[in-house]
Amino acid sequence: MTRLPFVEEEQSLVPIWDSDREFLMHLKTAEAWNCMNARxxxxxxxxxxxxxFRSVAQQEGIIERKRRKGLSDADIFRVNAPAGFSEHHSGRAIDITTDGYLPLEEEFEDSKAFHWLNENAKVFGFALSYPRNxxxxxxxxxxxWLYKEK
Ligand SMILES: [Zn+2]
Structure with missing residues (x-):
């Protein structure tokens, strides 16, 4: 498994509200998200x-909580990046779900939202980071989905 390090974005984070929760994104990612979501x-x-956006410290917290629950590092790092190696540190990655689907589950691929993203996300600068295989x-x-500056 090869994961690349990502620098934690600090300068250009802006808040985005969704489902009564505040999320942080890099400014250009937020603009692209707003356009894509509106469409x-x-x-x-x-x-x-x-x-x-997720800070390196938040990523460490996620991993630590899983270790305390008794999960092995092999299980944890199959689905979570080590702290410092998550695309979410860049403020340019967004995990997306849709009503009626459990978040962060593979079944999302069966949703209308996923099919729409597959067809349209690239127009807004977003790409799937980890396709099958x-x-x-x-x-x-x-x-x-990761925003890649156009
Ligand atoms: Zn993610």
């Missing part, structure tokens, strides 16, 4: 944010 809504597609050996994550 999706206008086409009857419901997109909801599960997670956006990806080169990084990281678990398939149909919910995890």
């Amino acid at each position: 999706a809504s206008s086409e009857g597609i419901n997109l909801r944010i599960v997670s956006a 990806n080169q990084f050996g990281i678990a398939y994550e149909p919910w995890h």
Whole structure:
């Protein structure tokens, strides 16, 4: 498994509200998300944010809580990046779900929202980071989309 390090974004984070929760994103990612979400809504597609920016310290907390629950490092790092190695540190990655689906589950790929994203996300600068059988050996994550500056 090869994960790349990501620098924690500090300068250009802006708040985005979704489902009464505040998320932080890099400014350009937030602009692109707002455009994409508005288009999706206008086409009857419901997109909801599960997670956006995450600090290195928050990532350490996630891993620590899983260790305390008794999960092995092998199990943890199959689905979580080590602290310092998550695309979420960059403020450019968004985990997306839609009404009627459990967040962060592979079944999201069966949703109308996922099909819409597959067709349209690239127009707004978003790409799936970890498709099935990806080169990084990281678990398939149909919910995890990264904004790549155009
Ligand atoms: Zn993610």
